[in-house]
Amino acid sequence: MSDTRADPVRTPRITVKDLARQLGMSVSTVSRAFYDDAVIAPETREKVLRHAAEIGYQPNPLARGLITKSSRIVGLVVSDITNPFYPEVMTRLTERLQAADFNVMLVVVSPARSEEEQVRVLLSYHPDVVVMLATTLSSAAATACRKVGTPVVFFNRSGSDEHSYAVTCDNERGGRLIADYLIDRGHRRIGFVAGRPDASTNVDRWRGFHARCLERDIPEPIASEGTTFSYEAGYAAARRLLAGPDRPTALFCANDILAIGAMDAARREAGLAVPEDVSIMGFDDIGMASWPSHALTTVRQPIDLMIDRTTVLALALARNEPCEPGVQRLPGRLVERNTTRSLP
Amino acid sequence: MSDTRADPVRTPRITVKDLARQLGMSVSTVSRAFYDDAVIAPETREKVLRHAAEIGYQPNPLARGLITKSSRIVGLVVSDITNPFYPEVMTRLTERLQAADFNVMLVVVSPARSEEEQVRVLLSYHPDVVVMLATTLSSAAATACRKVGTPVVFFNRSGSDEHSYAVTCDNERGGRLIADYLIDRGHRRIGFVAGRPDASTNVDRWRGFHARCLERDIPEPIASEGTTFSYEAGYAAARRLLAGPDRPTALFCANDILAIGAMDAARREAGLAVPEDVSIMGFDDIGMASWPSHALTTVRQPIDLMIDRTTVLALALARNEPCEPGVQRLPGRLVERNTTRSLP
DNA sequence: CTGAAAGCGCTTACAG
DNA sequence: CTGAAAGCGCTTACAG
Known part of the structure; x- marks a missing residue:
């Protein structure tokens, strides 16, 4: 504090x-x-407005x-920044x-x-609303917000408690889409490359995928042990999944970045061609997925719509307008590229 | 404004x-x-502290x-977020x-x-300092800051005016490193895949590279017309550069994301193997560069050091401590992977 | 060492 | 329609 005024060069x-003085009006x-x-x-x-504009x-x-109790600040809490989606x-x-x-x-957890602790300092600025960009964040942060009455909306994360707000892709439905797509193309032995086990995206995608496989009488898909949503994790998981003699003919990866790692592992570690020897699918449709070298078949999150809904919701909450709690699940759509093929 | 108090559920x-009342002290x-x-x-x-902690x-x-004239806010201005470096x-x-x-x-320009205009609203919060993460930002934003006396530090951008602060990689030296590396390995016809022409990173890297080529009596390198730092731009530029009959044996790309685009173009459009038919180098060493499928030879920016210097500088400026203006150019180092080879 | 008072830059009832 | 006054949640000389 003492040094705050050490060098008072700041323009007053x-x-x-x-303004009032210059214009001869009251404040x-x-x-x-x-x-x-x-x-x-x-x-x-x-x-007033003209003069204000003139002198800046x-x-x-x-x-x-x-006075107004409104800071016009919205807190944005992020953690998993390695995923290019974020x-x-x-x-x-x-x-x-x-x-x-x-x-x-912005607070980076x-x-x-x-x-x-990290959210606490954000809260001291009295944001009107905070949005959590996080598959990964626990509810500790949200609880801290709720304690001081600050509304929070989760982006890309469901399963927060009853009376909170969330907007996500319909991940469960996405998982089913993928199961159907693969099964329709003759795949029977399918592997799942998991991401963070406690992330709702991972859980929901798997749940839909798994349920649909069972419904269609496909043998239990084999899932890797999830760790993180990263290239390295996808690489390692795929290497293991594709090592055995009875390897899967297709891999569903919990997101695109895992899928890209998995493709590299298939090619370099298992010596397999994609999609000739193994089909690979991701989820998200990040920019990279459409690069020619990847050309990944994946489920695209309805990102425009998700952002739109989140913005509208956050703004309404910031204005203290009544909003219906709950999670909005927006449908994604499957985009077919070159990493999958039909089995003969 | 009117609706700000519509639903006064906010916890007071x-x-x-x-605190004062509860403790029987003065404020x-x-x-x-x-x-x-x-x-x-x-x-x-x-x-006091104990009680404060208890009741939060x-x-x-x-x-x-x-009162203190210090908001403890630092403004972070970004624009080009497509580059994973940022x-x-x-x-x-x-x-x-x-x-x-x-x-x-955070302000995203x-x-x-x-x-x-976009910086103005940031400025209305009186940040103690603003850091610009931007090859791409013009000086308009910086001027606006200076007008109200807010110090700014540029990250990854030199060539801002005399009395401002900047920390960058020594891009010119990096360009020379690359020229030497390629020339030492027998390359004579070298192409340059440019990024944003007005970005100081692009300019400085090219300048060093170009100068070193001339010093070592290499024929004038052919440069693509720069547009942006993107995969697509790298792809398009490389396709053109590699199309002619007298194609370069090596490509230096102004950053990694361009280089990855260039590699894909070389393989898919020109039907060339990397590095057998053409060597490719980037700059930055983003995470992706080390993925086995890219294994890009590149110059690594000293990112830890850069962040450290920026933090120290920003903090000092925020505290109004006197700092020496100028740009700190930190040396990068060449990391050799699998996209380059010696000519026989 | 502590408290009463003034004041930071605003907004907003309350009179006029 | 406008102004004087109170007050938002703090800090900081100034007395004591």
Whole structure:
């Protein structure tokens, strides 16, 4: 603290008082000009706004927030950034929120410190709402939010408790889609490359896939032991899955990044051609999936719609409008590329 | 505004006053407990701190900032998020800043609106410092910051004006490293796959590379017309460069993501084997570069060091400590993998 | 060492 | 329609 004022070169900020003085008005009047629904003469408002624009004044949202109890901050909590799916979501969501005149405060949950502790400092800024971008986050963070009455919406994570908000892809349905696709093409021995075992995306995709396999009288699919959603994990799991003599003819990977690792393992470790010797499917449809070298058959998450829903929900909650809790499950669609084929 | 209080379910926040009342002290005393260098009896401080922890009180940094003129917010401005290099930097930087008790306010500059406008709303929160993660950002944003006296540090971008702060890889030296490496291995006809022409990374890498080629009496390298740093751009550029009859024996790509696109083009469009028919090099050493399917020879940016320097610099500036302006150019190192070979 | 008071930059009843 | 005053949650000289 002591050094905060060590070198007072900071330009002193323009305040309402300055404006009021320069315009010969009271601060109240000046303040009112910035609120559409305030009672103020149109010419007065215009005068204020014009002058403000000229000298580059804008009300300090921090001071404003003290009174209105609204910070216009939305907290964005992320953790698993290795999945290329997230940076894209993060930036697009941020753009949308910014366009609605909210600012995003980012917290990256590092395993080094407790989730709750890290969210606590975010909470001290009184965000109007926080959105969790996280398959991976436990509910500790959400609980901390709820304790201070801050609404939270989960992106890409279901299974949070009853009265919270979530928007996800319909992962279970996606899993079924994949089972049908593979089975329709004659596959019987199918392997599953798992991601994080406790992630709802992993659980739901597997559940749908597994259920559909049983419904269609396919032998129990063999699942790898899940660890993380990473290239390396996909590589390692596929190597094991494809090592035995009775290897699967197809692999469903819990997400694209796993699938890309799995493809490399199939080619380099097991010496198999994709899709000639083994079919491989992912989930998400990240940008890389469509690169010619991967050309991955996968299920595309309805990302535009998901972001849209999340934005609308977050904005409504930030404004304290009543919203119906629950998880919105949006349907994905299967996109066929070159990593799968029909068995003769 | 009107709807802000529509549904007053928000838990009322605990304030200093509550603490003071509950402890039978004045607010001044309570406040002092949170400052290490304030004069206050040790037992009093402990009593306050203990009680605060119990009931989950922490001072509101917004109100605090009004007085101290320090928001403990650092602005993080990003734009080109398609390059996987950035998400990594972004999250690691954020973690470091959080660990130092600063919070990150993220602004994603979208091409839809003006840079200055988008930074303006960040500035209204009075960040103590802003760091620009951007090869791509113009100086408009930086100018806006300077106008209100907010210090800015550029990450991965040099060539900002004289009295600003920047930390980058020594890109020019990296370009020379690559020229030497290729020339030492017998390459004479070398192509350059350019990224964004106005990005300092692109310019500096090319400059060093080009200069070194001339110094060593290699024929003028042929450069593609740069557009963006993307897989697609690398793909398109390499296809053109490798199409002619007198094609280059090696390609230096301005970054890894371009290089990966270039490799795919070489293989699929030109029918060339890498490195047998053409050697390919990138720059950055993003995670993907080391995947077995790419195994890209590249120059690794000293990312740990860069992040460290940026953190230290940003923190110092946030505290208004005097810092020496200028750009810190940190040496990268060449990492050899499987996309290059010696010419016989 | 502690407390009463002023003030940070705003907004918002309350009078006029 | 406008202004004077109170107050949001804090910090910090200033007395004591």
